[in-house]
Amino acid sequence: MSAPSRQALGTSGSSGAARLRVLLLALLLATAAGLASAPAAPPAAAISNCPNCASLTIDWSGDGSATITDGSFGAIHCVILDGGMVAGSTCEGHYSWAVSESEIEVTITVQPTADSFVCTGACTGIGEPQRVDFQLGNGDAPSYSLLLTRAPRANVTTKPTGDGAGTIVDVDHPSSLTCSYAHGTPSGVCKHEYVWDPSLANVTLHFSIKAKPGSVVCIDAGGGPCNGSSIDLSLTLSDGATATLGYRFEKVAASPAPTPTARPPSPKPSRAPASASSSPQASSASPLVGSPTGSPGTGGVALEASPTAPATSPVAATSSGDDATWLVVLLAVISIVLAILVLVLGLRLRGKPG
Numbered sequence: 001m002s003a004p005s006r007q008a009l010g011t012s013g014s015s016g017a018a019r020l021r022v023l024l025l026a027l028l029l030a031t032a033a034g035l036a037s038a039p040a041a042p043p044a045a046a047i048s049n050c051p052n053c054a055s056l057t058i059d060w061s062g063d064g065s066a067t068i069t070d071g072s073f074g075a076i077h078c079v080i081l082d083g084g085m086v087a088g089s090t091c092e093g094h095y096s097w098a099v100s101e102s103e104i105e106v107t108i109t110v111q112p113t114a115d116s117f118v119c120t121g122a123c124t125g126i127g128e129p130q131r132v133d134f135q136l137g138n139g140d141a142p143s144y145s146l147l148l149t150r151a152p153r154a155n156v157t158t159k160p161t162g163d164g165a166g167t168i169v170d171v172d173h174p175s176s177l178t179c180s181y182a183h184g185t186p187s188g189v190c191k192h193e194y195v196w197d198p199s200l201a202n203v204t205l206h207f208s209i210k211a212k213p214g215s216v217v218c219i220d221a222g223g224g225p226c227n228g229s230s231i232d233l234s235l236t237l238s239d240g241a242t243a244t245l246g247y248r249f250e251k252v253a254a255s256p257a258p259t260p261t262a263r264p265p266s267p268k269p270s271r272a273p274a275s276a277s278s279s280p281q282a283s284s285a286s287p288l289v290g291s292p293t294g295s296p297g298t299g300g301v302a303l304e305a306s307p308t309a310p311a312t313s314p315v316a317a318t319s320s321g322d323d324a325t326w327l328v329v330l331l332a333v334i335s336i337v338l339a340i341l342v343l344v345l346g347l348r349l350r351g352k353p354g
Contacts, residue, residue, distance in 0.1 A: 064116030064148030152239035164215030164249030
C-alpha cells in the first residue's frame with residue numbers, strides 16, 4: 001500500500017473512535033439523570049413484605065393543649081398547643097418487631113395541660129391524663145382520635161392601695177390567691193387564673209378583705225367609703241372574665257393619750273379639840289370627812305376634804321354628852337346607897353343597951 005492510502009486509513013480510524021467516545025458520554029449522562037429523578041425508597045415499616053410491621057396515627061380536634069407519647073417506644077411525641085401541632089412534633093409512629101412475636105402492645109398516654117381535658121367518649125378531669133392500649137399486628141395501621149378541650153377560665157387580679165395594711169384572701173382556695181399589702185407594697189399571690197369544670201357555666205369565688213390593726217379597709221381605690229376592719233365578698237365569673245379587686249387600706253390615726261388633770265393638793269386634816277369630858281371615847285372622832293377618788297388597796301387613793309364639814313365631829317360630841325349623863329346617874333345611885341347604909345347603921349346603934 002502506498003503512503004497516501006495508509007494516511008487516509010489512519011484518518012478514518014481516528015474519526016470513528018471520537019464518535020464512540022461521544023456516544024459513551026451521552027449514555028452516562030442519561031443514566032445519571034434517570035437515577036436522580038427516580039422516587040426514594042419507602043421506609044422499612046411501609047414495605048409490604050416487612051415480616052412484622054405496623055403504624056399508629058394520632059388524630060385530634062378541639063382547642064385544648066396536651067402532650068401525647070407512646071412510652072418506651074419513643075416513636076410518637078406529639079405536642080398540641082391550643083388545638084395546633086407544635087413544630088417538630090411526631091404524631092405518627094412506625095413499629096417493627098421480632099418474627100417470633102405475632103403482635104406488640106403500644107400504650108398511648110395523653111397528658112393535658114392544667115387548663116385542658118381530653119375526651120375519647122368519656123372525658124377526663126382538667127389536667128388528668130388518659131391512657132389507651134393498642135394491640136398491633138403485622139400490617140395494622142390504626143388511628144387514635146381524641147378531642148382536646150380548653151376548660152373555662154377567668155382571671156382575678158388584686159390591686160390594693162393606700163397607706164395602711166391588710167390582706168385579700170380567697171377563702172375557699174387560699175393557695176390560689178393570698179395577697180398581703182403593707183404601706184404601698186403588695187406581696188404573696190396577688191393574681192390567679194381560675195379554671196373550672198366545663199359542665200359549669202360559671203364559678204363563684206369568696207374573698208375576705210381584712211385590715212391589719214391600725215388600719216381600715218375601704219370599698220375601692222378611688223375614694224369609696226371605709227367599712228371598718230373587714231369586708232366579705234362573693235364574686236361570680238364566667239368563661240373569659242377578668243376581675244380586679246381594687247380595695248384601699250387606710251391608716252387610722254392613733255388616739256391621743258389622755259392628759260392627766262392637775263389636782264390641787266388636799267388640805268391637811270384638822271384635829272378636833274379634846275372634849276371637856278375625860279372619857280377615853282372622846283378620841284374616836286373622825287379626823288376627816290371626805291370621799292375617796294381611788295379604789296382602796298391600789299396604793300394610790302386620793303382623798304378630798306368636804307368644805308362644809310365641821311371641824312369637830314358630831315359623832316364625838318354626842319358620845320361625850322352621853323358619858324356625862326351616865327356619870328351623874330351613877331353618883332346619885334352611890335349617894336342613895338350610902339345614905340341607906342348610914343341610916344341602917346344608926347338604927348342598930350340606937351337599939352343596943354346602954
